[in-house]
Amino acid sequence: MTQSNDPAREAWELLWEVMQANKPRFMALAQELGLSAVQLHALRMIEPGVEVPMSSLAGKLFCDNSNVTGIVDRLEARGLIERHPAEHDRRVKLLVLTGPGERIRSSATRQMTQPPPEIAALPMEHKIALRDALRAAVHARAETSV
Amino acid sequence: MTQSNDPAREAWELLWEVMQANKPRFMALAQELGLSAVQLHALRMIEPGVEVPMSSLAGKLFCDNSNVTGIVDRLEARGLIERHPAEHDRRVKLLVLTGPGERIRSSATRQMTQPPPEIAALPMEHKIALRDALRAAVHARAETSV
DNA sequence: TATTGTTATACTCTATAACTATA
């Protein structure tokens, strides 16, 4: 049971709880697609038609470049992404989704962005309040991280 | 940029975004405590004074029993938890925090439950709306999972 | 027979350090 006098703190703890409860769904989705959790995250970070440098992917995954090499190796072996050398700097390798990669990512995105039952079943005024508060929070983050 | 006509879907995507943004803070905390991310999660699942069977911890971490053996080995080697055989069923091993384990867990909890700046800085009406909506969601979850 | 936890095995994830090829 969460209990606190500070609404922000309690909201934060509840937020963890909701995400925690959603973890099995995410893991099941990854397994269904034949991907590890990290591979699925990586795939999600590469948008269709957008070339992403390896180091940029490392940043998005909060891990080391040397780690990304292996993750990309496996996604490439599965035929989901490709490495292309950048023409402006030949040290850089750009990652792009393949056709199959786009399709799998699209399916993953469709399922992952579907809210879990406890959010979907909220009364409309709660949904809107939730959205508006989170919009404000994310907007604030974008402001400060410029 | 998140964009959707369905407030629940947009809220869910924003929720992911907030948690994603918080990941570096969590990783930094784990490192500061000399723990891996999984070890920190495991430690958080064991409340002071509460004996937790290994299989129960596996459930909380959404992983296999065989996996828990290693995680517990390392936490025990660090002196943060102990294994005790259960008297009612001697196959079962109960996990309890040691003194140092309680102290590290307490410090971790204090920091992890502190909301990130973008939540803490929200106007009070947004904080309360966020808390109330999430309370309703978590409450709904508790209802259906009985 | 069934269950709890361990072990053996194999693979993935992870960082650090050393390396390469570029810049």
Place this chain on the structure above:
DNA sequence: TATAGTTATAGAGTATAACAATA
């Protein structure tokens, strides 16, 4: 000199299957 990515290495996390002890 510095940077992007790779490789080598070592350790941690992960599941499956086989196992021991207990129920």
